[in-house]
Amino acid sequence: EEKQAALAKNGVEPQAITLGVRPEHIALMGDGDQMLHGTVDVSEMMGSAVHLHVNVLGKDAIIIVQTMDLQGAVNTDFSMGQDIAFTFGGNVVHVFSKENGKNLEA
Numbered sequence: 001e002e003k004q005a006a007l008a009k010n011g012v013e014p015q016a017i018t019l020g021v022r023p024e025h026i027a028l029m030g031d032g033d034q035m036l037h038g039t040v041d042v043s044e045m046m047g048s049a050v051h052l053h054v055n056v057l058g059k060d061a062i063i064i065v066q067t068m069d070l071q072g073a074v075n076t077d078f079s080m081g082q083d084i085a086f087t088f089g090g091n092v093v094h095v096f097s098k099e100n101g102k103n104l105e106a
Helices: 002-009
Strands: 017-020 036-045 049-056 059-066 083-086 094-097
Touching: 049 083
Parallel strands: none
Antiparallel strands: 017 094, 036 049, 036 083, 049 059
16 A cells, blocks of 8 residues: 555656565565465675575576574575575565666656
């Protein structure tokens, strides 16, 4: 609702868009029907996080996964070719014009 209100305030007409999501705002959990699926191309250990380079829907994406979650579970076992599922909240997306790349919420 917040995103729709911002778009309406800016007078944005229905159009093709590009969604932007920061790599650290992507979660490897969620409702199975709502998740995107991809294949790990590269897994880079970066100290306290693993950077996953993933092919999803024919596009390259980066997902940053903390090596330890709040319950102490370790998340470091990602391999090339592995299928993963992920999602993100609507509150963390940025909406851009597909035509010119302009941020439609600003």
